[in-house]
Amino acid sequence: MKKSFVVFALALCAVNSPSQAQSPVSPVRPPEESVPVTTSPVQKEFRAAWIATVDNIDWPTKGTVDPETQRAEYIRLLDMHVANGLNAVIVQVRPAADAFFPSQYEPWSEWLTGKQGKPPVPWYDPLQFMIAAAHERGLEFHAWLNPYRAIFNLNKSIPAKTHVTRIHPEWFLNYGDKKYFDPGNKEVQQFVGKIVQDMVARYDVDAVHFDDYFYPYRIPGKEFPDSRSYQQYGKAMSRDDWRRSNVDSIIVLLSKTIKAEKPWVKFGISPFGVWRNNDKDSTGSNTRAGQTNYDDLYADIVLWLKKGWIDYVAPQLYWEFGHKAADFETLLDWWSRNSYGKHCYIGLGLYKAGTSAPWRDKNQVPRMIRAIRNTPNIQGEIYFSSKSFVGNPNGWSDSLRLNYYAAPAVIPEMEWVEKKEVNGKR
Numbered sequence: 001m002k003k004s005f006v007v008f009a010l011a012l013c014a015v016n017s018p019s020q021a022q023s024p025v026s027p028v029r030p031p032e033e034s035v036p037v038t039t040s041p042v043q044k045e046f047r048a049a050w051i052a053t054v055d056n057i058d059w060p061t062k063g064t065v066d067p068e069t070q071r072a073e074y075i076r077l078l079d080m081h082v083a084n085g086l087n088a089v090i091v092q093v094r095p096a097a098d099a100f101f102p103s104q105y106e107p108w109s110e111w112l113t114g115k116q117g118k119p120p121v122p123w124y125d126p127l128q129f130m131i132a133a134a135h136e137r138g139l140e141f142h143a144w145l146n147p148y149r150a151i152f153n154l155n156k157s158i159p160a161k162t163h164v165t166r167i168h169p170e171w172f173l174n175y176g177d178k179k180y181f182d183p184g185n186k187e188v189q190q191f192v193g194k195i196v197q198d199m200v201a202r203y204d205v206d207a208v209h210f211d212d213y214f215y216p217y218r219i220p221g222k223e224f225p226d227s228r229s230y231q232q233y234g235k236a237m238s239r240d241d242w243r244r245s246n247v248d249s250i251i252v253l254l255s256k257t258i259k260a261e262k263p264w265v266k267f268g269i270s271p272f273g274v275w276r277n278n279d280k281d282s283t284g285s286n287t288r289a290g291q292t293n294y295d296d297l298y299a300d301i302v303l304w305l306k307k308g309w310i311d312y313v314a315p316q317l318y319w320e321f322g323h324k325a326a327d328f329e330t331l332l333d334w335w336s337r338n339s340y341g342k343h344c345y346i347g348l349g350l351y352k353a354g355t356s357a358p359w360r361d362k363n364q365v366p367r368m369i370r371a372i373r374n375t376p377n378i379q380g381e382i383y384f385s386s387k388s389f390v391g392n393p394n395g396w397s398d399s400l401r402l403n404y405y406a407a408p409a410v411i412p413e414m415e416w417v418e419k420k421e422v423n424g425k426r
Contacts, residue, residue: 046380085405117160
């Protein structure tokens with residue numbers, strides 16, 4: 001999901017993977033892949049794309065602050081996704097302790113108006129508009145928030161006077177060129193919970209979606225500077241276990257907060273694609289990723305699935321078939337066997353089209369879709385990112401529109417999630 005903001009020793013990962021801004025219009029060409037056209041419809045399948053707003057990756061185009069132009073751009077994105085057969089969008093509404101909606105807690109995003117804290121002129125509520133436009137087109141709307149990133153670039157970003165980093169500087173830690181909330185600070189956890197509660201209460205979102213940036217990806221030779229919090233709260237725990245417990249705590253808090261406000265709103269996490277390598281844990285995957293969820297990001301996704309704290313997981317499998325460190329097929333099978341009855345949607349790195357020989361192969365993504373459909377316990381896929389569809393890379397937009405997603409699909413139901421309330425009834 002997500003040029004990558006984090007460089008890995010063995011893999012690229014990013015819920016935030018920028019490329020040059022383009023107008024979201026997809027040209028039409030006949031598919032060239034040598035596979036037969038799918039004739040039988042897929043009745044139930046989650047088909048989504050991430051729409052990243054941080055650094056204006058997907059929307060709105062950088063420098064575009066006119067609300068009417070922003071709305072027109074967003075509608076073109078949605079119409080492109082509908083034409084390609086998607087049935088959901090995952091839109092980033094809180095990139096860095098800021099907001100794409102009016103909030104009593106956080107300032108307007110700099111990527112919406114060009115200056116953090118400045119409201120849109122003429123005024124409108126982007127989140128309300130985006131949800132309505134998605135629902136009018138039959139798309140689910142998943143509100144995507146970043147958990148702990150507070151300042152995206154310490155050298156460039158200018159936080160508003162009302163930004164929480166100015167109000168509570170003691171809550172934050174600098175790491176690399178970014179500022180993060182301290183995950184070990186209990187007040188921070190409550191603050192993030194309030195953000196989510198407020199949004200869920202006021203908006204008709206179908207799901208709340210968090211990405212992989214809990215503890216940040218490691219910077220070689222530089223330790224995350226949370227010693228003070230560890231000394232205060234760590235007690236007799238190892239630092240690694242303490243860090244994992246901090247992330248567990250915020251996941252439990254968010255899960256309870258969402259369900260207490262609106263039980264029908266789903267809660268999903270999109271983690272880095274490798275939970276653990278099996279050289280560290282026999283239950284891990286047969287991979288050799290340089291960093292993993294459990295050991296480096298301190299996110300024990302498997303525990304959250306086992307406990308039922310989240311409704312779906314969307315691992316970012318941005319590697320090709322046969323990748324030496326993290327083979328797509330190996331990881332697909334691993335997640336299939338470790339989703340514990342919750343939905344699993346596979347994150348596909350469409351942004352990698354043309355970046356290497358495997359990603360110049362026009363059959364790479366079609367092969368992934370077929371593998372997903374032939375694997376049990378996998379309910380669909382999500383593409384990073386929306387702008388990657390522009391230009392029809394390797395003919396993949398056409399492959400979706402004319403072949404794999406030619407027949408519409410409904411989003412699979414989650415039996416454990418309450419029905420949405422409509423006019424006071426469920």
